Amino acid sequence: MRPVRHPAALVNVLPTPPPGTVLADVYAHLASAGAPPYRYHQLVLALQRGAQRFDDVSELPRSLRDALTARFGPTVLPLELVAVRSAEQVEKVLFETRSGARLETVRSRYRAGWSSVCVSTQAGCGLGCSFCATGAIGLARNLTADEICAQVVHRRWAAPDSVAFMGMGEALANPHVFTALELLTTPGYGGLSPRRITVSTVGFAPSLERLTREHPQVTITLSVHSPFPAQRAELVPLERRFSLAENLAILDRHVVAVRRKVYLAYLLIAGVNDSEDHLRALAQLVTSRARPELFHVSVIRYNDASGADPSHRAPSAQRVDDFVAQLRALGVRATRRQQFGASIDAACGQLHARSLLRNRRPS
Ligand SMILES: C[S@@+](CC[C@H](N)C(=O)[O-])C[C@H]1O[C@@H](n2cnc3c(N)ncnc32)[C@H](O)[C@@H]1O
Numbered sequence: 300m301r302p303v304r305h306p307a308a309l310v311n312v313l314p315t316p317p318p319g320t321v322l323a324d325v326y327a328h329l330a331s332a333g334a335p336p337y338r339y340h341q342l343v344l345a346l347q348r349g350a351q352r353f354d355d356v357s358e359l360p361r362s363l364r365d366a367l368t369a370r371f372g373p374t375v376l377p378l379e380l381v382a383v384r385s386a387e388q389v390e391k392v393l394f395e396t397r398s399g400a401r402l403e404t405v406r407s408r409y410r411a412g413w414s415s416v417c418v419s420t421q422a423g424c425g426l427g428c429s430f431c432a433t434g435a436i437g438l439a440r441n442l443t444a445d446e447i448c449a450q451v452v453h454r455r456w457a458a459p460d461s462v463a464f465m466g467m468g469e470a471l472a473n474p475h476v477f478t479a480l481e482l483l484t485t486p487g488y489g490g491l492s493p494r495r496i497t498v499s500t501v502g503f504a505p506s507l508e509r510l511t512r513e514h515p516q517v518t519i520t521l522s523v524h525s526p527f528p529a530q531r532a533e534l535v536p537l538e539r540r541f542s543l544a545e546n547l548a549i550l551d552r553h554v555v556a557v558r559r560k561v562y563l564a565y566l567l568i569a570g571v572n573d574s575e576d577h578l579r580a581l582a583q584l585v586t587s588r589a590r591p592e593l594f595h596v597s598v599i600r601y602n603d604a605s606g607a608d609p610s611h612r613a614p615s616a617q618r619v620d621d622f623v624a625q626l627r628a629l630g631v632r633a634t635r636r637q638q639f640g641a642s643i644d645a646a647c648g649q650l651h652a653r654s655l656l657r658n659r660r661p662s
């Protein structure tokens with residue numbers, strides 16, 4: 300949404316911020332201090348223009364800026380930029396939260412004038428997938444909604460065209476993700492179309508159901524990785540709690556209700572899940588759905604990941620292309636997921652918020 304300039308015009312424009320966010324606390328604080336409503340709106344506009352500190356919001360009287368700083372600390376956004384690394388069309392940033400938790404965010408510019416931010420939803424991840432660097436470090440904690448949104452609106456980059464919840468962590472294991480989605484999609488705050496937001500999950504079924512109910516237009520990616528339950532449980536231990544079948548049943552209902560495509564991620568690991576049997580079983584899994592045309596398989600080439608199972612190997616690029624072509628020949632809509640930034644550990648599955656410190660550089 301384009302900022303509305305005149306404060307008086309703003310009073311009834313911005314909805315109240317969702318509870319559980321710093322903006323909700325600021326809103327309540329300003330109201331209890333007797334500040335007129337447009338002061339809150341001035342603050343939000345200043346944030347959208349890149350202000351990071353209460354002190355930067357020159358539209359607010361000095362006394363109010365001082366009161367907000369005294370109550371909430373100097374910065375509005377709860378992340379400090381610690382280090383940056385760039386390569387190809389990708390920039391990877393290491394952030395630190397006020398409590399000292401570390402997370403990484405990746406910004407890609409994959410075609411002229413189009414940018415996407417891949418946000419982390421947890422510091423680490425507790426789900427222990429065998430192929431993932433984030434899983435290897437375990438879970439430190441869920442990120443707050445503010446910490447998730449701050450990655451999107453950080454002054455380092457202009458507002459992105461799309462946001463992927465595909466960085467560190469399992470988004471649907473973190474209830475704060477729902478607050479973040481609300482903030483990012485509300486006009487006047489993030490203002491992003493939900494269709495430009497992708498949530499990737501290994502299948503936290505109750506939260507997946509909730510996502511389809513509360514944010515039906517958000518794009519969903521379900522990480523599959525094996526069509527065989529016993530093997531999938533080895534690769535993705537959450538399979539033992541919420542099966543692929545249970546998650547696919549949720550998506551079956553969802554695609555019928557919203558008539559929108561969902562994505563199935565298939566991470567190809569040489570000699571592990573790239574056999575003819577896997578190919579046929581995966582194709583059967585998709586083509587047997589009631590609406591197979593609404594399931595799109597994204598094949599991902601395995602990236603070397605620190606702490607992952609040392610026996611995992613990347614297939615050749617040709618093998619990935621062949622796998623995609625064979626899926627198509629079996630009637631499945633499939634593409635290879637384009638990935639950039641593997642040389643700086645910024646590609647899928649490589650985020651672990653440790654090695655960037657060697658490249659520390661000021662913002
Ligand atoms: C890190 S996960 C985060 C989102 C969510 N937890 C999930 O697993 O879908 C994002 C994507 O990275 C992929 N991924 C994980 N480890 C990988 C690796 N070593 N190489 C390539 N992709 C990987 C996952 O399969 C998933 O599609």
Ligand code: SF4
Pocket residue numbers: 424425426427428431432433434435466467468469501
């Ligand atoms: S692949 Fe996703 S769910 Fe699995 S360990 Fe990595 S971040 Fe967690």
